[in-house]
Structures are given as structure tokens and as C-alpha cells.
Amino acid sequence: MSTSLRTRISSLRYAASALTLLLAGCVSGPDHVPPQMPLPANFEEGGKKSNGHVVTAEWWTAYRDKPLDGLVTHGLRENLDVLQALENINSASANVTIAGAGGLPSLTVGASHTLSGEKGRLRTTVGTTNTSGGEASLSWLLDFFGQYRRSRESAIASLGAAYATADNAKLTFLKDLVESYIDARYYQERIALSQANLKSRQQTYELTQLQLRAGAASRPDVVQAEGLVKSTKSEIPGLQQSFTESAHHIATLIGMPASSLMGELQKRAGQPVFRGDLRAGIPADLIRNRPDIRMAERELAAAVADIGAAEAQLYPSITLSGSISPSWVKSSGASGGSLTSWSFGPSLNLPIFDGGTLRANVEIEKSDAKAQYLAWKAAVLNGVEEVENALTAVRRDTQTLEPLRRQVQTAQESLALSTTSYKDGASSLLDILDAQRSVSDAQASLAATVQQVAKDYVDLYVAIGAGYLEPQHVAAKPTTKSG
Template identity: 85%
Template sequence: MNPSLCTKISSLRYAASAVTLLLAGCVAGPDHVPPQTPLPAKFKEGGSKSNGDVVTAEWWTAYRDKQLDSLVAHGLSENLDVLEALESINSASANVTVAGAGSLPRLSVDASHTVSGEKGSERTTIGTTNTTGSEASLAWLLDFFGQYRRSKESAIASLGAAYATADNAKLTFLKDLVESYIDARYYQQRIALSRTNLKSRQQTYELTQLQLKAGAASRLDVVQAEGLVQSTKSDIPGLEQSFAESAHHIATLLGMPAASLMGELQKSAGQPVFRGDVRAGIPADLIRNRPDIRKAERELAAAVADIGAAEAQLYPSISLSGSISPSWVKSSGASGGTLTSWSFGLTLNLPIFDGGKLRANVDIEKSDARTQYLAWKAAVLNGVEEVENALSAVRRDTQTLEPLRRQVQTAQESLALSTTSYKDGASSLLDVLDAQRSVSDAQASLAATVQQVAKDYVDLYVAIGAGYLTRENAASKQTAKAG
């Protein structure tokens, strides 16, 4: 490069550094302060002990189902919604670079070479000229009032919101997957119960036919027994369809074609039962652990920074620019020569009258910030409500399990007694059929409650924001923050 060009660029660099130091503390707009809202010291049905950081708590392992553990591990890295949310982080990261680039000097270099000449009437060359030139241009908009610094702050906050969005996608995936798995096992249980009941009712139907031939039963008894058999048969296809839909949905959540897991899930397994502790923590834990609340807080931070960027446009701006253009010209028959031109100056832009546009932009950003604060507060209160509801559901639904188990036992005992009595001719078929219906209803109610209690624990641990990060991801995130 031309020595004079290097000298000029070096001078501009030192001048830029001096101005940067001079203006470092001059930034328009308010600084973001983490929002606060009054919260109770504990949940109504919870304890007063903090859970701390639960983002890596693998709460689904408390169901003690290895297949479920495998599905979760596979899905966290393959779920399409999660992958889509992770990809948005790359875009948000690039926006940070774009937002900060405006406050940095811009240097461009151009080079050219031109050959020109003239020809006479006899096609003889009168003369040719070779011109080689280059130009280095430097421009810098001085960020006096922090427009670009605030824009970069906003972009960094939006990047944090993108990370929180990805975390929320993982948490949503966990809830959807585990609950779909619980549903699939529930339908399997209902199918198994229906087939067992069908066998019992078929036996009753056959017994009634024998008694009809012996004159100990009426045609009405046979018809009623047959009707119960057909009713049970009609229930099974619907339950099988519901199981298939749950299995297909699980496959989709794992980023696989529907029905690809059908064979594996059809292997019989009992209904998932949560065997862990109820750990709700305290309301203050939610602000740290729930990704939707962190996302709302980061969006508020971005909105506050946007206020400063808008306010900075109300004030004057100064741009520095300079260029150096050395060129070398050589004509035929003459020695070449060098010509260097340069320029350096500044431009002042002073907004005087714009019809109120710039001030209105500030008002818009302030309104957006207030809206984001309300959204953050709503996210916090919604989180508290979800935990309260989950705690209440866990406690009350769990209390119904033992009475329902006892109800199944008594219904089965009643069926056995009524069947024996019917064989002995001491009671009617109607008593047997009623007992069979009671057994079926009690078993269905118990299976549905086991399903609901299992889901209640999902709701609780999702509500407190647990389990969406692996220990490796959490460690890398802490390293990134420290850096």
C-alpha cells in the first residue's frame, strides 16, 4: 500500500480511538433494570424451601420406565420444533453483529486499471495511455448518544430471548412426549381390561345359553348377556385407534414417520406411575427456572434498549470521512507519473423539524417497553397459577387412588358372589350383568385416575421449569455467560 495512504489511515484510527474514549459514557435512554413483582414466600400447598436450579432435573426418570427415558433422550436432539427454535439462535446471533457494525469505522479499497488510446484514419495508433488507480475510503458515524450501542444491547437481549425460546420449546416437547406416552399406556391398559372383561362376559353368555336349554333361564337373559358381550367388543376398536394415534404422535415428536414406533410401543407395559418427591420450590424460583419468564424478561430488556436507540436519533450526529486516491499514468512515448489526491472532513446532521416523527418513535418504544413489562408480569403470575393448580391436582387426584383400588376389589368380589349365586339359582342374571358392569366401570375409573395422576406430575415439573437442559448444555451455557 502507498506509504501516504498508511499514514492517513493511521491518523484516522488514532483520532477515532480518542473520540471513542471521550464519548464512551454518553448514551441516551434508560438502562434496563431486572423487573420485580410481589410474590408470596411459598405456594399455598407447597413448602418454604427453594428448589434452586432445576433446569437439569431429569424428573421423568421417576416413572422408572426405560423406554420413556430412551424416547426423551432421543427426542431432545431430534424434535423438529426444538431444532427450529435452536436455528433461530443463529439468526439472532448474526443480528448482534449487524447491530454493532453501525458504530464501527467502515473501510473500503477499490482498484482499477484502464488502457485508452486513439487511432488515425490509416488504422495507425496515435497513442495509448495506461492508467492504474486505487482508492481507500474510510467513513465513521460517531455514536455520540449511543444509538448503535443501544441497538446492540437490544440485539443481545433478543439473542437471550432466542435461547429462552429454544429452552421453552424443549420444555413443551417434554410435556407433550411424556403425556402422549402416558396416554398410550393408558389405552393399552384399557384394551387389556376390555379383553379380560370380554372373556368373562363371553363365559356368562355361554352359561346363560346352557341354562336356557335346561329351562333355567329365559330368552331375555340370553339376549341381555349377548348385548353386554357385543358392547364390550365395540369398545375395543376405539381404544385401539386412540392407542395408534398416541403412538403416531410420539413418532412425530421424535422427528420420525408416523407409525414407525408402533411395533416397539405395542410391547405390553404397565401404566407409568411417578415414584419421586413433590418438589415445587418457592414462587421466586420460577423467575430463574421458567424459560417463558426469562424470554419475557429478555424481550423487556430489548424494548428498553430500543428506547435509547430511538432517543439518540433526536440529537445531532457527526460523520467522519476520508479518502486517498493514488494513481499512476503512463502514455506511449512518455515516462509514467504518479498523482495522489486525498480528502478528509466531517458532516453534521441536525434534526430540526420532522413533523414529530422522531419523538413519536420514542413514544412507541416506551409503550412497547411497558407492554413487555406487563407481558413479563403476566408470565410470572401464570407460572405461579400453573404450579398452584398442579400441586392441588397432585394431592387431590392421588387421594382418590386408594378408594378406587378398593372399589375395584369390592366390585370383583361382588361379581364372584353374584356369579356363584346365579349358578346355584339363588339370584338372577341381571345381578351378574350389573356386577360385571360395575367391575368394568371401576377398572376404567382407576385406569383413568392413574393416567391423570401421572400427568399431574408432568404438569407440576413442567410448571416449575425443570429438565429442559442436559448437564452438558447447562455447563456450556454457564461457560458462555462467564466468557
């Protein structure tokens, strides 16, 4: 072989390799780059230490409430919204296969057998023919410009968005369940306070009746005391109804009939009080931990990939197709024979005039990608705002607890003094009634604030994206050898 021929062969080999690499890397449209935006180093009322991954933090256990822990564990497995979101992952996973299938070879195989003939007037079969055949067809669209590769990228990004949507459903469930539980225990507390106040006011009413008989009280005093008793009685049914509604909602959230849960919730328990650390992390943590932000980022990635899929349709497409059809024919009275037909060849599809439809599709996808980027930015800013608001609420509401507790103590002391003074005839019934109202109002304010502070912590930990994934406890078992 001459040197010139060797050189030409070598050049052809390099050219073929270069063409293969070029076609393999020729993908239309931009590649997705994780979006970024400037964020403050810390929250206004937070520290500068990162939280790291808090997605497995079981923050609700800081309430130290065993019934609540059980409800959360059961609900994460049985909540219908969570189960629906998890099921959507299966659909999104199947879409990944469908999206990439167009760029892979397609092979179909078929077979047939027919019996044919003619019938005369004497109903005898004439010229019966048996025909057996088969067919195999192969088609392969050469994805030179990456239409199906981009479509598969979009489907994979949508699958990631489906996972994030399921995580967000879990986080939404946690917020709804824990806050509903806090509400239920608040109404129980209010019912208990109202029943205690009713007992106190009933005693005052009975004392006033005795004073009336002794001539130390007037009829209007008795009427006032009786009116306060009836007013207190009228509060209790509304509070009981609110408790029942909260209990019913909890049962719905965890996928249970209300009747099977009501008995457990009706057992008296104190209001939940958060006894954990105040951990907010830094704004940058939200991009990693909040599922709604991750969902928005994945939807942006899908939109960017769709641009490439749309641009690829502007270019020619080449399809390789072929078929082979063997058949065997046997007629009555004759020996059988076989026949095989086949075909193979490429086909070219070149878009020329489409009225601007294909380019308009590209512009639509570009606009969708821009909109998704703005949606991602909005999700980040909304997350920062929610954490800032939750931090402020926790700090401000917590500061009111101790003064309210002191106010309750002071009102109770004032009521005791007023009652003793009234019995001695040194004060009027109005002083007792005012003192009782002060006690009732102070107790109701304290219970409402305890409820709100407990909810503030829920808002904070949901806002930072904590607790929607179950921790994986991997225990290393020791290996032993016998013998």
C-alpha cells in the same frame, strides 16, 4: 517553559480527558433494571423451601420407565421445534454483530485498471492509454449519544430471549412427549381391560345359552348377555385407534417415522406411575427457572435499550470520513506518471424539522417497553397459577387412587359371588350383568385416574421449569506419571 504555560497545557489535558470520559459515558435512554414484583413466600399447598436450580432435574426418570427415558433422550436431540428454536439462536447472534457495526470504523478498498484508445479509418490504434488506480475509503460515525451501543444492547438482550425461547421449546416438547406416552400406555391398559371383560362376558353368554337349553334361563336373558358381549367388542377398535394416534404423535415429536417406532410401543407395558418427590419450591424460583419468564425479561431489556437508540436519533451525529485514490497513467509513446488524490473531513447531521417523527419513535419504544413489562408480570403470575393448579391436582387426584383400587376389588368380589349364585340358581342373570358393568366401570375409572395423576406430575414439573437443560457431568480424570 513558563509556569503559566505549563498550567494551561495541564488544564487542556484534563479537559480533553474529561471530554473523552463524558462522550464515552453519554448514552441516551434509561438503563435496564431487572423487574421485580411482590410474590408470596410459598405456594398455597407448598412448602417454604427453595428448589434452587431445577433446570437439569430429569424428573421423567421418576416414572422408572426405560422406554420413556429413551424417547426423551432421542427427542431432545431430534425434535424439529427444538431444532428450529436452536437455529434461531444463530440468527440472533449474527444480529448482535450487525447492530453494533454502525458505530465502528468502516474501511473499503478497491482497485481498477483500464485500457483506452482511439481507432481511425484504417483501424489502427491511436493514443492507447493504460490507467491503473486504487481507492481506500474510511468512514466512522462517532457514536456520541450511544445509538449503536443501545442497538447492540437490544440485540444482546434479544439473543438472550432466543436462548430462553429454545429452552421453552424443550420444556414444551417434554410436556407433550411424556403426556402422549402416558396416554398411549393408558389406552393399552384400557384395551387389555376390555379384552379381559370381553372374555368374562363371553363366558357368561355361553353359560346363559346352556341355562336356556336346560330350561333355567329365558331367551331375553340370552339376548341381554349377547348384547353386552357386542357392546364390549365395539369399544376395542376405538381404543386401538386412540393408541395408534398417540403412538403416531410420539413418533412425530421425536422426528422418527411411525413405522420404526410402532413395534416398540406395541409391547405391553404398565401405566406410568410417578415415584419421585413432590417438589414445588417457592414462587421466587420461577423467575430464575421458567424460560418463558426469562424470555419476557430479556424482551423487556431489549425494549428498554430500543428507547435509548430512538432517543439518540434526536441529537446531532458526526461522521469522520476520508479517502485516498492513487493512480498511474501511461500513454503510448510517453512515459507513465502517477497521481494521488485524497480527502478528509467531518460531516454533521442535525435533525431539525421531521414532523415529529423522531419523537414519536421514542414514544413508541417507551410504550413497547411498558407493554413488555406488563407481559413479564403476566408471565410470572401465569407461572404461579400453573404451579398452584398442578399442586392442587396432584394432591386431590392422588387421594382418589386408593378408594378406586378398593372399589375395583369390591366389584370383582361381587361379580364372583353373583356368578356362583347364578350357577346355583339363586340369582338372576341381571345380577351378573350389573356386576360385570360395575367391574368394567371401576377398572376404567381407576385407569383414567392413574393416567391423570401421572399427567399431574408432568404439569407440576413443567410449571416449575424443570428438566430442559442437560446436566453437565464433568469427571476429573486422575493423572499418572510414568518413569
